[in-house]
Amino acid sequence: MLEINKLNVKYGQIHALHDVSLKVDTGRVVAVVGANGAGKTTLMMTLAGLLTPSDGEITYEGKPLPKAAYKIVGLGICLVPERRRLYANLTVKENLLMGAYLRKDKEGIAGDMERMYQLFPIIKERLGQYAGTLSGGEQQMVAIARGLMSRPKLLLLDEPSLGLAPIMVENMFRAIKEISAQGVTILLAEQNAFQALDMSDEAFVLETGRIIVSGSGKDLLNDPLVRKAYLGISH
C-alpha cells in the first residue's frame, strides 16, 4: 500500500532521516519505535505532506505520493498529529465534523459519528463540551476519532500514548486494535515500545534517523538488542 524508498529528510543542516526504507501492507498494523529525537515524528509528518523530503521516493497505491498535505488527505491518508492539535475552542462534535471536512455524504458522516461513539463511548458524553476542557486521554480519543472521520485507508498515529495515564494507554491500544480490525491500515509511531511491538504485525526500530532493526513485532520483542535498549530488560 505504502512504500518508502531511501527517504532522506533534512531540517537545514540537520539530517533527520537517513535512507529510510519501509513498506506498509494493506490491513496491517506497522509500528515505528524509537527514542526521543529518533525521527519518528519527522517520518510521520513527511508522509502526511507537512515536510518535504530532500531525497527518496514515497509511493502510495502504486503512484508517487503528492506533495501537498490536503491532496494526501484526499487520497485517504490521515495523520493524527503528536499532541493531538484539537481545536480547543470548538466542541467535540465540531472537531469530529471538521475531520469529515472533505466529505460530502451526509448520511455516511452521520453513520461514522455513531461508529465513533461505539469506538470511544466517552465521546458521546462529551459531545457538546469544548475540546480544550477535556482530559489528555479524552482529547487523544477525539483526535483519533477526528482522523477517522475522514475515512482514511491509512491512519498515521503519532505518539497516541504520549502523556496519558497507564489505564488510558491500555484503552488507547485496545481502540487501535479495533480500528485495525475494521479494516484500516495503521502506521504507528511510539515511544512505548513494548505495547507498540506487542500489537503490531511488523515493526521498525528507528535510531538517530536510521532504521537499525526490522521484523515482525513479536520477533523484535524477543530481539536482545531491542530488549536491552527499548524495553529495559537486560537478560
Added chain:
Amino acid sequence: MGYYISGILTICLIYVISNVGLSVFTGFTGLFSLGHAAFFAVGAYTAAILTYFYNVNFYLALLAGGLMSGLVALVIGYPTLRAKLRSDYFAIATLGFGEAIRVLLENLSITQGARGLPGIANYATLPVVAAITVITVWIAVNFTHSRQGREAIAVREDFVAAEMMGINIFAVRLRSLIFSAVCGGIAGGLFAHYISFIQPSMFTSYLSTQMTASVVAGGMGSITGTVLATIIFIAIPEILRVASIWRLVAYGLLLVLIMTFRPQGLFGYRELSLGRSWKYLRENTLMRAKGRK
C-alpha cells in the same frame, strides 16, 4: 456638514476600507503584514494615472487599482505563502516588499517619481466613499462567513490540524491576501481622488504599521472591531489637535492602554451586534431597576 468634519469622515471611511481588508487577512489567517501600504499605494497610483493621463472613468480606474493591487498580492503572496513562512518571517518579507514598492514608485517615470502626481480630479466625495465602504464591509463580513472564511479561521487556530483536515492552507492564505490587497487598492484609489495629490512618501511603513495596529487593537477576527478602532485612531488625533505635538503621544498611549487592558483587542473575536447590545442594555437596566427596589 462642515468641510472639516466631512473631510475627516471621508478619510476615516477610506481607511476603514483598507483596514477591513487587512482585517480579513491578518485577523482571519493570523499572518501579520507590515507592507500593506504598498497595496494602498499601487491602487492609488494605478487609479490616479488612469484618470489623470488617460481620462478613464473614475469607477473603472478604482476597479483597475483594486485589481492591480490584487495582482501585486499574487506576485508577493505566491512565493512567500507557498514557502509557508511563519508569521514573523512573513511580516519581515512584507516589510521589505512594502519598501520595495515605495522605492519603485519613486523611480518610475510614469509616477513622476518623488514629485508625485498633483491635481488629480476630486471624484471621491463623501457619499461615494460611504457607499463603497458599506459595500466593502458587507462583502468582507460575507467573505468571513463563507467556506473560505471558516477555512481561514481553522488555519489561524491550528494550521497543522487544518492541513490534516484536508484544507489547502496555501490557497486559503493567498485568497485572503488577494482580497485584502483589492480592498487596499480601492481605498488607495479613493484616497488619491480625495486628496488630489499623491507622492511615494505618503505610503511608508508608518502607514502599514498604522493599518496593522488598527486591526490588532480592534480585535483580530472582528470586522466591526477594526471599523471602530480605525475611526478612533483617525478621529482621536484630529480631536486632540489643540494639544499640538502631544496628540501623537496620546495616540501612542491609547494604543498601549488598549493592548494592556484588552490584549484581545476592543472586540476580541466578537462582532458588534445590535441584537446583543440591546439585550445587554435591557438586562443591565432591568437588573439595576430590580436592585433599587
